[in-house]
Amino acid sequence: MIHLNSSDLAADLLQYLEQKQAQVDQGPDYPTRRRKANHLWNSKRSSQEGNAKFDQLQTQLVDMTIGIQSCNYCENNEAIDIEHIYPKGAFPGRTFRWDNYLLACKKCNSHYKLDKFAVFDPADSLQRYDIPRGAEAPTEASVLINPRVEEAMDYLWLDIVGRTFRFAILAEEEGTLAFQKASYTLELLGLNKREALVSAREKAAKYYFSRLKLYVQIKAADSLEALEELVDPFTLPQSLGTLSALQTQLCEAIRRDIVDYPHTTVWKELIRQRELLPRTLELFIAAPEALGF
Numbered sequence: 001m002i003h004l005n006s007s008d009l010a011a012d013l014l015q016y017l018e019q020k021q022a023q024v025d026q027g028p029d030y031p032t033r034r035r036k037a038n039h040l041w042n043s044k045r046s047s048q049e050g051n052a053k054f055d056q057l058q059t060q061l062v063d064m065t066i067g068i069q070s071c072n073y074c075e076n077n078e079a080i081d082i083e084h085i086y087p088k089g090a091f092p093g094r095t096f097r098w099d100n101y102l103l104a105c106k107k108c109n110s111h112y113k114l115d116k117f118a119v120f121d122p123a124d125s126l127q128r129y130d131i132p133r134g135a136e137a138p139t140e141a142s143v144l145i146n147p148r149v150e151e152a153m154d155y156l157w158l159d160i161v162g163r164t165f166r167f168a169i170l171a172e173e174e175g176t177l178a179f180q181k182a183s184y185t186l187e188l189l190g191l192n193k194r195e196a197l198v199s200a201r202e203k204a205a206k207y208y209f210s211r212l213k214l215y216v217q218i219k220a221a222d223s224l225e226a227l228e229e230l231v232d233p234f235t236l237p238q239s240l241g242t243l244s245a246l247q248t249q250l251c252e253a254i255r256r257d258i259v260d261y262p263h264t265t266v267w268k269e270l271i272r273q274r275e276l277l278p279r280t281l282e283l284f285i286a287a288p289e290a291l292g293f
């Protein structure tokens with residue numbers, strides 16, 4: 001799971017969402033609001049205007065994803081569904097809220113998260129309360145880490161040094177709010193039990209390391225011939241130009257490779273844990289600007 005760089009929605013779109021939300025909120029009781037939310041959501045693209053507005057909204061959510069449209073929960077698969085972080089069943093009041101959306105993949109949305117959600121019990125702020133299906137949420141204190149407003153890396157760390165490529169919980173004490181948020185997020189989204197994700201993270205670590213190593217080698221090259229030897233034909237431009245211009249161009253291409261690759265959390269963890277990874281640290285010392293990629 002990765003924190004999203006949320007952007008502001010255009011005023012006309014925001015107003016459109018607010019109008020839809022107001023229609024939901026007018027309902028006199030929870031069952032009515034829930035029905036209305038479902039109906040309006042399912043028919044959101046049935047008018048020409050709705051279709052255009054949601055196209056625009058979806059484009060903005062795509063821009064906020066990591067990699068090339070990767071899911072914000074698993075960071076692996078293509079993100080296509082507009083996902084309500086707070087499910088609209090339990091939270092009809094958040095059905096048309098911009099800050100409640102992210103783009104998720106089918107697997108995360110339809111196999112793992114579904115409409116499950118837990119909040120901290122209002123009677124005991126450290127007790128997890130799983131909202132029953134079809135019931136109204138008693139509070140909005142989300143147990144799931146909310147990637148629109150929270151940084152998952154504040155709660156979790158990825159075991160790279162031990163090479164398990166599974167997430168571990170940063171909080172040491174089980175009873176704490178931070179521990180519960182971390183463990184519930186891992187459990188709900190299956191982030192550690194989906195083997196495909198675990199091996200994809202391992203591959204990502206290898207990919208990032210090799211790209212960073214190449215970046216450092218490009219910086220150190222002392223001739224055009226040396227660069228030609230180093231770089232694959234897909235990265236090398238047709239016209240080579242001068243050594244320093246080519247170095248700049250190739251370094252930028254490698255930076256883009258790193259930014260466009262899914263599993264941004266793995267990259268961020270390589271940065272965060274670099275002191276524990278001597279060979280990675282060496283590369284970052286040679287290319288400190290890569291810390292800001």
Ligand SMILES: [Zn+2]
Nearest residue numbers: 071074105108
């Ligand atoms: Zn996913």
